[in-house]
Amino acid sequence: MRLNQVTLPVSEIARSKAFYQGLGFRLLVDSPDYCRFLAPEGDTTFSLHVEERVRPGAVIYLECEDVDAVVARLTAAGYAFDTQPRDERWLWREASLLDPDGHRIKVYHGGENRIDPPWRVKPDA
Template structure:
């Protein structure tokens, strides 16, 4: 499986308090914000502090793995005996996601970023 980028996901009991801690107490720089969450720079990685949108069980932490082609990645994983917990779907925030779990139940979010998504926007002066 080819991973393009990754981040650690925190789903705290009080997202606002945790966001303030990482932003204000630790002074982490913000990579981006979106309704319900903030993504911080974390050295060579990213840390997302956000609400859990679907109300299902997820635990307090998870992994976010961006892949080039979600369908091809799921086919590759199926050939290795990996079955997703949730099939791919387009989320309200514009990303295609499928969910897996590791043997301890840690959620792994496989993400494909559509070509027209703001994450792919070139913000450099033109």
């Protein structure tokens, strides 16, 4: 199986649609209570669906090569990060912000540690 899409609940589609388009997501489907995007890179899709009661909980990780440059560009475009780029103990560099409904978004670079960290479970020999 291959992960194709994640759908987030939102309270206001227009506000959230503009937020994610500003991050670089390309709009594929647009309706009054649902929209779907293509990720800025690759072929993963992402969607938003209006719900009466939104409970944020998911964390969305957006991978890039240069976290500092992406954060600087998005900050200049008006995005407010609640954590600035920093090296984490799990060997990723990341920064985070919240979308309009409080869903956490992390801009990160994991490099080789993304899939193969030193503590990775090794297959049986």
